[in-house]
Amino acid sequence: MGVGWAWAVAAALSAAPGGVQVVSPLVKVRPDATPKGAKEARLSAARGECEGTQLVLPQGVTRVTMKPLALKGPGAPLTVDAWREAYLDVKTPSNGEGRTGPWPDALVPLSAPANPRHPTVVYVEVCVPAKQAPGTYTGSLSAAVDGKELPAVPFSVEVQPFELPATSSLPNSFGISLYSIAKGHGIPAESPEAKALLREYGKALLEHRVSAHGMGMDPPPVKFQDGRAVLDWTAYDAEMAPFLDGSVLPSGARFTTVDVRDNRKASTDAEKSAYYRAFQKHFADKGWKAQLFFYAKDEPKPADFPLVKAQSKRVRDAGADIPVLVTTSLNPALLGSVDILTPIINCFYPREGPQTCHHVANAATARTKLGSRAKVWWYQSCMAHGCTGGPPEDKALDKAYSDWASYMVDHPAPLNRAMGPLAFESGVDGELYFDTVFAYNTKKDVWTDLFEFGGNGDGTLFYPGTPAKLGGTEHQPVVSLRLKHIRDGLEDYEYLRLLTSLGDGAFAKAAAKRLAKSGYEISRDPAEWEAVRKEVTEHIVKRQSAEQAKRSGRRTSGGTP
Known part of the structure; x- marks a missing residue:
């Protein structure tokens, strides 16, 4: 549960001139609401968890530099990474709880040009390896603005004696496309540079516990021989294998799910079924654990129901373990044709x-x-903020679209993060999100305008890091502050799931309810999130220690360990 302990977030006050404030990541620092924080950073993190905080520096800055820092403790030093928060100028609020003006979102390299009119905020992060020795790690963070050294910030991380899994325990699938990425970066989609860049985007998602559908988009070539589908997996495996075998990241994290890429050359029902069967067999032969799924018609209207039923029949006729996912509410007309029901x-x-x-x-x-094999996922849509563009005049309607868990730029950070605790409390089996680079397809400058589907950032969680924008010579994905919040929510899920596995599910449920009573009743108070995190951590440590003592007792008494 990725919020640090021990700092207080006060009312909106300007940072002291020349000073550095350490502020919870659950506060979005805006020009008119710069919170007063602490003078030191004290974080808590499990092994296998990434934990961030924010340093609010003096305003009016054009250049930020930071000395490399490795925190020292009982194990190998912990590396500290840092980015500057770039601001999106919101012109139309997502709804009544949004606001116009600058909002922090893109996390750019410290070397990227800064806008002196915006607050100077550095997002600082520590990722703890899975086998890190628990204990306290300390150091001192030194930064300079426009060549002027700032007071050093004491920095410590308490590494907890328990581990989070590298791969998300909650299956998920967020959309991304090679062709969108290429367009956003202004490079040819068929170029080696674009394919290398796609891998970097996929890695960035996986680093944040997110799996992707779409990716290169192109299905493996297929030929049909005697009723069998013969696929050429060369290009597909080159692209996808690192995300499925755990080799793309040092942690060994893998995608939890993968979509079946339909092939137009499979033209008859029999050919389509043979193609799906070959897809499943290839995954089985490779030993890939990710759950394949077939993404049927998105948000089908009644006129589309026959198509969905036909799609489902073809997949099921393949006799393979490929569930059919449909983004729809619980509709009696589609019962029997849906394996992963995915309402908003x-x-x-x-x-x-x-x-x-x-x-x-x-x-x-x-x-x-x-049916017995069916799963229930969910997803966010513009229905969580309003689809028509800006706050509706009808106050009751605006209220209906407000307060939901949301991935919008101009919504409070706890709303960006809440999907993880909500998933645990609600018992859903997974999460879908339609896209992470949607705005790359538009003619807009993504860095200045992310307003789509009535919301700021709907379908876009990255920014195109081009050399023209960031300097240097390399293209790179720029992650958003919202993606960090999504990751932290998925880590919340892991904490609550771990506590439940240790026999304290009742407390875990109560803790999740304190953070998010429902999809639209979410605590906005960073101090409440911190308090819940601290208590859940203490319960995990206590339960784990008791379990270890019990096992030790069995061994010393001659029992079976």
Whole structure:
């Protein structure tokens, strides 16, 4: 649960001239609301977890530099990474709880040109290796602005004696496309540079516990011989294998899910079924653990239901373990054709006022209507902030679209992060998100305008890091502050799941409820998130210690360990 301990977040006050404030990552620092924080950074992190905080520096700065820092403790030194927060000038609020003006989002290299009109905020992060020795690691962070040294910031990380899995325990799938990336960076999609860049984007997602669908988009070539589908896996494996065998990251993290790339050359029902069967067999032969799924018609209307049923029949006729995912609410007309039911988050929580979902049912209720193998995922859409563009004049309607967990730039950080605790509390089996680079396809400058589908940042969690924008010669993905919050929410999920596995599920459920009572009742208070994190951590350590003592007792008494 990625919030550090021990600093207080006060009311909106300007940072002291020349000073450095350490501020919770759950505060978005804006020009008119620069919070007063602490004078030292004290973080807590599990092994296998990344933990961040923010340094608020004096304003009016054009250049930030920071000396390399390795925190020393009982194990190998811990490396500290840092980025400067770049601001998006929001012109139209996502809804009534959004605001116009600059909002922090893109995390750019410290060397990138700065805008002196915006606050100077550095996002600092420590990623703890899975086998790191637990204990306290300390150091001193030294920064300079426009060549002037600032007071050093004491920095410590308490590495906890438990480990989070490298691969997310909550299956998920967020969209990304080679062709969108190439367009956003202004390079040919067929170039080696574009394919290398796609891998960097995929790595960035996986580093944040997110799996991707789409990727290179192109299906493996296929020929049909005697009713069999013969696929050429050369290009597909070159692209996807590192994400499926755990070799793309040092942690060994893998994608949790992979979409089947349909091939137009499979023209008949029999050919399509043979193609799907070959897809499943290839994954089985490779030993890849990711769950394949077939992404059927997105948000089908009643006129599309026959298509969905036909798609489902072809996949099932293949006799392979490939569930059919449909983004729809619990609709009786599609029962029997859906293996991964994926409604919008609004469909899980009843709410007074104008209705934003006509088939409201929680995950447990939905499962009783589905087949035994079916799963229930969810996803965010513009229904969580309003789809028409800006706050509606109808206050009741604006309320119906407000307060939901949200990935919008101009919404509070706890709303960006809440999907993880909500997934644990609700019992959903996974999360889908339609795209992470959608705005790359538009004619807009992504760095100045992310307003799509009525929200700022809907479908876009990256920025194109071109040499023209960042300097240097290399293209690179620039992750958003929102992607950090999404990762922290997925780490929250891991904490709560681990505590449950140690026999304290009741406390884990209560803790999740304190953070997010429902999809639209989410704590905005960073101090509450910190308090819950601290208590959950203490419960995990206590339960784990008791379990280890029990095992030790069995060994010393001659019992079976």
